[in-house]
Amino acid sequence: MSAATNQAHAGEEGTRRDFIYIAAGAAAAVGAAATIWPFIDQMNPAADTLALSTTEVDLSAVVVGQQIKVMWQGKPVFVRHRTAAEIAAAQRDDYANLKDPQHDAERLLQENGQPGKAEWLILQASCTHLGCVPTFVTGSSYGGWFCPCHGSDYDTSGRIRRGPAPRNLDVAPYVFVTDTSIRIG
Numbered sequence: 001m002s003a004a005t006n007q008a009h010a011g012e013e014g015t016r017r018d019f020i021y022i023a024a025g026a027a028a029a030v031g032a033a034a035t036i037w038p039f040i041d042q043m044n045p046a047a048d049t050l051a052l053s054t055t056e057v058d059l060s061a062v063v064v065g066q067q068i069k070v071m072w073q074g075k076p077v078f079v080r081h082r083t084a085a086e087i088a089a090a091q092r093d094d095y096a097n098l099k100d101p102q103h104d105a106e107r108l109l110q111e112n113g114q115p116g117k118a119e120w121l122i123l124q125a126s127c128t129h130l131g132c133v134p135t136f137v138t139g140s141s142y143g144g145w146f147c148p149c150h151g152s153d154y155d156t157s158g159r160i161r162r163g164p165a166p167r168n169l170d171v172a173p174y175v176f177v178t179d180t181s182i183r184i185g
């Protein structure tokens, strides 16, 4: 047999072997996918878990100057019914020297882009420094929330005014479902 014929046979052998390897690899991949699928399927949220991804809040029992804390997706959220003085202070300071500049009206925007209501402020209750829960302290320097962990001070719009927190308290995504109820998430 000539060298050329030997090379041709060797080439065919190689091609057949490659095909067998590829076919075996493909079968293994299908097998692995079939094995993994039930696990992936299990990881999809069940209907009852999806339901918990939103939280409905009845505002009718929250009086002016009161704040309630509700849980949304396992995290605390402040729902604050602001007084006229708190609203006035928040709007007045729209033009103050802010670390994280944002107008009060922007912080009230609903998730659907509609304006919010000045008396209702919906904030994630987590200090943007290291995640402690701030406390609303009437008469504090900026009239809003104070974080006891390292002394961050937020105003009545939840904007950071002093201390190590790098940005304003995050606004929770919400919409008004009726005049007196909101859905968070």
Ligand code: FES
Residues within 6 Å of the ligand: 127, 128, 129, 130, 131, 132, 147, 148, 149, 150, 151, 152, 163, 164, 165
């Ligand atoms: S966690 Fe709030 S100031 Fe550090």
